[in-house]
Amino acid sequence: MITRRAGLGAVLAGVPGAVLAQAQAPAPAPAPAAAPAGELIVRKQVFELGEYRTRGGGIVPNVRVGYQTAGTLNPAGDNAVLITHFFSANSHAFGRYAPGGAPGYWDAIVGPGKAIDTNRFFVVSSDTLVNLNLNDQATTSTGPATIDPSTGRPFGMTYPVVSMRDFIEVQKRLLDSLNVRRLAMVAGPSMGALQAIEWAAAYPEVIDRVMVAVGTGEFDAYLVGWMELWEAPIRMDPNWRNGDYYGQGREPPLRGLAEALKIVTLHARDRGSLAQFGRRPVEGQDPARRIGDRFEVERFLDDAAIARARTADANAFLYLTRANQLFLNEYPDTAAALARSRARWLVAPAIGDRIFPLEYNRELAEALRRAGRPVEVADLQGGLGHLEGVASMAKIEPAVRAFLAN
Numbered sequence: 354m355i356t357r358r359a360g361l362g363a364v365l366a367g368v369p370g371a372v373l374a375q376a377q378a379p380a381p382a383p384a385p386a387a388a389p390a391g392e393l394i395v396r397k398q399v400f401e402l403g404e405y406r407t408r409g410g411g412i413v414p415n416v417r418v419g420y421q422t423a424g425t426l427n428p429a430g431d432n433a434v435l436i437t438h439f440f441s442a443n444s445h446a447f448g449r450y451a452p453g454g455a456p457g458y459w460d461a462i463v464g465p466g467k468a469i470d471t472n473r474f475f476v477v478s479s480d481t482l483v484n485l486n487l488n489d490q491a492t493t494s495t496g497p498a499t500i501d502p503s504t505g506r507p508f509g510m511t512y513p514v515v516s517m518r519d520f521i522e523v524q525k526r527l528l529d530s531l532n533v534r535r536l537a538m539v540a541g542p543s544m545g546a547l548q549a550i551e552w553a554a555a556y557p558e559v560i561d562r563v564m565v566a567v568g569t570g571e572f573d574a575y576l577v578g579w580m581e582l583w584e585a586p587i588r589m590d591p592n593w594r595n596g597d598y599y600g601q602g603r604e605p606p607l608r609g610l611a612e613a614l615k616i617v618t619l620h621a622r623d624r625g626s627l628a629q630f631g632r633r634p635v636e637g638q639d640p641a642r643r644i645g646d647r648f649e650v651e652r653f654l655d656d657a658a659i660a661r662a663r664t665a666d667a668n669a670f671l672y673l674t675r676a677n678q679l680f681l682n683e684y685p686d687t688a689a690a691l692a693r694s695r696a697r698w699l700v701a702p703a704i705g706d707r708i709f710p711l712e713y714n715r716e717l718a719e720a721l722r723r724a725g726r727p728v729e730v731a732d733l734q735g736g737l738g739h740l741e742g743v744a745s746m747a748k749i750e751p752a753v754r755a756f757l758a759n
Contacts, residue, residue: 393464393471395421395448395457399493400479400527408522408683411513413482414502419493420444420479420527423464424471430534434469435524436478437541437548439743440617440673441485441665443492446478447471450491459542461747468753474537479527481520481548483512483672488664497668498599510596515672516679517544521551538757540564542742543708544673547572547680554681554690562756563694566701567733567742569709570687570717572680579620579708580674586612587667596668607659610667615658623705625736627653687717691724698728699756701749703741729756 402416421444426433436446436459447463449456462468463476484494497512528536539552539560546568553563569576587593590609598605630650638646684690698721702714714730721728731752733741746753 391465392452393423393448393460394452395423395450397421397444397450397491397493400530402523402526405519405523407513408516408518409514411515413495413513416482416495416523417493418480418482418495418523418527419491420477421446421448422475422477422531423448424473424475426475426532430532431537432474433528433531433533433536434474434476435528435536435539435552436463436469436476437520437524437539437545437552438478438481439541439543439545440677441661442545442743443480443484443486443489443494444478445491447476458743459746462750462753468750468757469538469540470757474757475533477528477531477533479524481673481676482515482523483669483676485665485669485673487666487669496666497596497672498666507599509599509668512668512672514679515676516682517547517551517676518555518679518683520548520676521555524548524552525556534559536560538562538564540566542566542746543568543739544677546709546742547677550690551681553694553696554684557693557695560694560696562699563696564699564701564753564756565714565717566746567703567706567709567714567739568700568717569713570681570691570720571713572678576709577678580678583613583616583620584671584674586610586616587670590667593667596671598667606667607662610665610670611655611658611662613667613670614661614665615654618654618657618661620707621739623703623707623736623738625705626738626740628736687720688724691720691726694721694724694726696726697756698726699731699752700728701731701733701742701746701752703733703735703737703739705736705738706741708739 397419400418400420405413405416445457446459447457465472480492480494483496484492486492487498497508501508539549541549546565549563549565553560587606587609590606592604593606627650633649634640635647635649635652640646681690700714700718702711718728718730731749735741735745
């Protein structure tokens with residue numbers, strides 16, 4: 354178990370609304386408390402799976418993941434909605450851990466009377482394996498920093514490789530333990546979208562609807578290559594030590610992790626989200642005269658990345674990028690995976706997305722149509738780029754509500 358406190362949410366600072374609030378989230382309250390009207394209070398719980406054999410044949414001796422729920426499961430167990438989270442998030446997709454606390458990243462569309470109505474649906478969200486947020490009391494996850502009982506030391510890079518399908522298998526066991534028999538919908542943004550697609554392929558018989566925000570149906574060579582670029586600064590940091598940096602007196606690869614997160618920070622944004630910086634230099638500096646002087650946008654990116662790196666774990670970052678690269682790796686291709694689905698689909702691309710560009714989402718929608726699946730597309734307009742799928746889902750609230758209405 355990994356439960357030290359830190360912020361979570363987006364990989365960058367300065368994002369409005371739920372994403373920025375998520376970065377300041379307090380530790381979860383031990384139980385729901387009275388809240389102002391309209392606030393949904395949720396409680397973080399822990400699911401203990403025990404030993405788990407990964408799809409690649411590795412053994413994780415004691416899997417524990419955090420989760421939260423809202424709403425009531427009906428007697429048939431078929432009114433559940435599963436929210437799967439993005440790369441740098443955890444299960445805090447909706448609600449607040451205390452009255453007046455920070456809302457979950459999709460709180461705008463999940464809650465009583467909202468598009469994903471917790472008066473109607475039993476909504477579940479869980480932490481993934483190898484979660485990035487190792488220093489957050491609101492996160493429980495097994496990963497490379499977990500103690501290996503056979504050695505008494507952290508696993509480090511001996512932790513088994515996990516795939517997106519492994520995330521789904523752990524979630525399936527969690528849902529089984531909650532007596533969920535059918536999913537009215539599985540939905541998520543970014544890496545959460547990939548998990549939703551994996552669910553549709555792995556368990557088509559139990560899923561009615563799938564909503565993917567800022568996702569892709571294919572992790573091709575271009576995207577695999579991007580993951581390698583994200584990882585490179587970590588591997589180049591001498592403090593990384595091939596993942597063996599947990600020992601007493603050793604420094605974590607903070608600089609490499611910060612540089613990796615800086616790449617992700619910029620990659621996740623569109624041009625408009627940084628327009629306020631212009632080409633303005635840091636006050637008192639002159640980049641035209643001194644090579645060491647900087648622009649405001651450079652300082653912003655550095656400050657955001659360094660703050661984020663202090664709450665994260667470099668090895669977990671590497672395991673998460675590999676899980677992304679292994680998206681749908683058990684199927685010959687996207688078409689074969691999607692052909693298994695029996696669900697209705699809502700695809701929500703962001704126009705300025707640089708991580709999973711618009712054409713990837715369009716190709717996913719077309720592949721679903723070729724597979725004979727009903728599919729709707731709701732574009733996310735705005736200047737945040739990839740982050741529109743996290744911070745701006747309220748923009749397509751009517752489309753989400755209509756999708757769940759029938």
